[in-house]
Amino acid sequence: MTASDRHTDSQDHPERTLVLNVDLSRGLVAVLLVLAVVVVAALLVRGPAPASAAGEQVSAATEGMRRFYLAGAQVATNAPDGCVAGYHFASLWEILDTSNLVYDTVLGVPSPDGGSGPPTTWPGWVRTGYTSSPGGDPGVANCSAWQVGTGFGTTVRLASDWAAGGDMHVWDASTSTCGNPAHVWCVED
Secondary structure, three states, X not given: OOHHHHHHHHHHOOOOOOOOOOOOOHHHHHHHHHHHHHHHHXXXXXXXXXXXXXXXXXXXXXXOOEEEEEEOOOEOOOHHHOOOOOEEEOEHHHHOOHHHEEEOOOOEOOOOOOOOXXXXXXXXXXXXXXXXXXXXXXXXXXXXXXXXXXXEEEEEEEOOOOOHHHXXXXXXXXXXXXXXXXXXXXXXX
């Protein structure tokens, strides 16, 4: 190929530049913004995707919520040692409002009806926040701050009789002898 052939080739195919001039009017910008807001709102209203068949443990709706469970093993006065690492022996005040918590179905006693929430069947030891006391009423009794195996401690369970007195109370509290093994309520650290 000679220099004159190359010159002829470039004349047969001249370079072309395409210029697009897009003029976005205020009306078009407003329509695009409204469309973007509608798409974002639809995604927010739709909420999190359902758990996968692979068995996701926590949905996006409960992500970041504190977890709690009723320990399967029953213990007596060593209730403070009844929880796995990452959890501790719960004060009733930490688990009082269960709507702000997620029940750990992997660690906890399963619900007899197969649900994802805690069982109502069994009571568990719970801290009361009261001074060391070997006896008294629920909320006072704490096995002398869980140091001795005599006296009484407080246990709680979720209410199973929803019609009692016309009100639906969350926790049924009672006392049990300190040497009597019971489950333990545990809450995430």
